[in-house]
Amino acid sequence: MLKIQDYRPQPFIDFTQPENVQAYQAALKKVRAELLGKHYPLVINGERVDTAEKLESINPCDTSEVVGTTAKATTEDAERALDGAWKAFETWKTWDMDARARILLKASALLKARRLEACALMSIEVGKNYAEADVEVAEAIDFLEYYARSAMKYAGFGAHETTWFEGEENGLMSLPLGVGVSISPWNFPCAIFLGMLAAPIVAGNCVIAKPAEDAGLIAGFIADIMYEAGLPAGVLQFLPAVGKDVGEYLTTHARTRFITFTGSRAVGLHINEVAAKVQPGQKWIKKVVLELGGKDGMIVDETADLDVAVTAAVQGAFGFNGQKCSAMSRLIVVDAVYDDVVNGFVERASRLKMGTGEENANVTAVVNQMSFDKVKGYLDLAPQEGKVLLGGEAPGECGGKTGHYVQATIVGDVKRGARLAQEEIFGPVVAVIRAKNWQDALDIANSTEYGLTGGVCSRDRARLEQARQEFEVGNLYFNRKITGAIVGVQPFGGYNMSGTDSKAGGPDYLANFMQLKTVTERW
Numbered sequence: 001m002l003k004i005q006d007y008r009p010q011p012f013i014d015f016t017q018p019e020n021v022q023a024y025q026a027a028l029k030k031v032r033a034e035l036l037g038k039h040y041p042l043v044i045n046g047e048r049v050d051t052a053e054k055l056e057s058i059n060p061c062d063t064s065e066v067v068g069t070t071a072k073a074t075t076e077d078a079e080r081a082l083d084g085a086w087k088a089f090e091t092w093k094t095w096d097m098d099a100r101a102r103i104l105l106k107a108s109a110l111l112k113a114r115r116l117e118a119c120a121l122m123s124i125e126v127g128k129n130y131a132e133a134d135v136e137v138a139e140a141i142d143f144l145e146y147y148a149r150s151a152m153k154y155a156g157f158g159a160h161e162t163t164w165f166e167g168e169e170n171g172l173m174s175l176p177l178g179v180g181v182s183i184s185p186w187n188f189p190c191a192i193f194l195g196m197l198a199a200p201i202v203a204g205n206c207v208i209a210k211p212a213e214d215a216g217l218i219a220g221f222i223a224d225i226m227y228e229a230g231l232p233a234g235v236l237q238f239l240p241a242v243g244k245d246v247g248e249y250l251t252t253h254a255r256t257r258f259i260t261f262t263g264s265r266a267v268g269l270h271i272n273e274v275a276a277k278v279q280p281g282q283k284w285i286k287k288v289v290l291e292l293g294g295k296d297g298m299i300v301d302e303t304a305d306l307d308v309a310v311t312a313a314v315q316g317a318f319g320f321n322g323q324k325c326s327a328m329s330r331l332i333v334v335d336a337v338y339d340d341v342v343n344g345f346v347e348r349a350s351r352l353k354m355g356t357g358e359e360n361a362n363v364t365a366v367v368n369q370m371s372f373d374k375v376k377g378y379l380d381l382a383p384q385e386g387k388v389l390l391g392g393e394a395p396g397e398c399g400g401k402t403g404h405y406v407q408a409t410i411v412g413d414v415k416r417g418a419r420l421a422q423e424e425i426f427g428p429v430v431a432v433i434r435a436k437n438w439q440d441a442l443d444i445a446n447s448t449e450y451g452l453t454g455g456v457c458s459r460d461r462a463r464l465e466q467a468r469q470e471f472e473v474g475n476l477y478f479n480r481k482i483t484g485a486i487v488g489v490q491p492f493g494g495y496n497m498s499g500t501d502s503k504a505g506g507p508d509y510l511a512n513f514m515q516l517k518t519v520t521e522r523w
């Protein structure tokens, strides 16, 4: 067993301290000098493999800048990655759990030492400001530390309790599944990419990790940390590729044992469907873990501390431009305090500054042209579905830089069934919905097909207890923002169309990547 202290989440960096801002700026310089323009090849069986075609990472805040490139895997590369991973599995599955966990702990130490570099790279590659990038790298470190420790409870024959039976020894053991595919999104390209590969790997599986097309550099940086930490060849196959080609190939492949996917509802449901079809020669029912989108609502009632509510709304809605599955995209306010809350929300949000991640702006650019066009479509719809109280424009440039810039936008008096109130926008756009009273507000909150995060700002104990039972979300927050779950503290994952509620950073997450075997010996 590991001899280490109990898990504690990483503290965040305090950017009100000038020396921390200076350190961040020094890291930005270092990354610009050393990592910009870098190319990450595929890694298959421990060997770096390049491809004829490449994937480019573009700075969303200055689209004239190519941040760097990765190789672009083909289906032949995917086939070789599968072969090698199954070969590596034969040995990796025999490693002691604590030996595997030590690799995660070593990777955590390496990432801690390069924390600001990882942050700075994300500021440039996906436009995160300092705090958003730092929270994410802290989460990535937490995943390593937390999963290394949780692995211990699955180790050995006696790991799970069984009832004693006369004349026999009975036991239940957890075994890895085999080779799986991990497909991750661009919006948490460090933490989610890393968490989704570290968990199955520590459980004894081998993983083909396919990062998102828009954020291959930070993924390459993280994969290198895992290799440097000592992962044997073939245990982690790094395979940047186009999702609809190579992702599809792998999810439908007969030799893929499990799929762990975080991304949009449309792609997640498609994967769920195609993965269910048994392919010729397939020996198992694929295990599919899905973490999808949200249309997350926060209720404010007439008993709430309105200052707390407004702060929570601004943080929850506009952190990383609303590009979080957990983002507060519906603010549901009871009629009695509607005007006060909305005025406060608009006033506070109007102070947010637009700019680049490197400038540490509050609102930066959305990730790519597709996202920009999608969000712009909702801005065009906004005047028909409500009153645009703030923003409403997508200037596409800021401070002389051309980028995917969209204003922080608040749309008031949106009807509960409107598209702005039902569809995931994934940008800095909030629909404010007026509720008659508390019960109406709760009904509105539950009136979507999603069920990821939600919140209530209220001082009424009975209502909070009712919400605890009846608000249909995987992560519910009272009197605070509805984003920013911390590993081990707030296990994260949604219900309904938001996913399979697998709870990343939770006590049973590793069980998603294991199978149980009961063994009985009669004496």
Ligand SMILES: NC(=O)c1ccc[n+]([C@@H]2O[C@H](COP(=O)([O-])OP(=O)(O)OC[C@H]3O[C@@H](n4cnc5c(N)ncnc54)[C@H](O)[C@@H]3O)[C@@H](O)[C@H]2O)c1
Residues within 6 Å of the ligand: 183, 184, 185, 186, 187, 188, 192, 210, 211, 212, 213, 241, 242, 243, 244, 245, 246, 247, 248, 249, 251, 262, 263, 264, 265, 267, 268, 270, 271, 291, 292, 293, 294, 324, 325, 326, 424, 426, 452, 493, 494, 498, 499
């Ligand atoms: N629930 C959560 O924990 C969580 C966390 C982060 C993001 N998200 C969701 O992710 C979405 C944003 O991320 P995105 O734009 O990268 O999502 P996306 O669904 O477009 O892409 C996610 C990944 O799937 C791949 N992919 C695309 N088509 C595929 C296919 N046919 N087969 C296999 N793989 C395929 C992509 O290449 C990418 O790596 C939002 O909906 C957001 O809410 C959810």
Ligand SMILES: N[C@@H](CCC=O)C(=O)O
Residues within 6 Å of the ligand: 187, 188, 323, 324, 325, 326, 482, 483, 484, 485, 486, 492
């Ligand atoms: N886990 C993150 C959201 C990840 C999705 O984008 C949060 O809790 O805010």
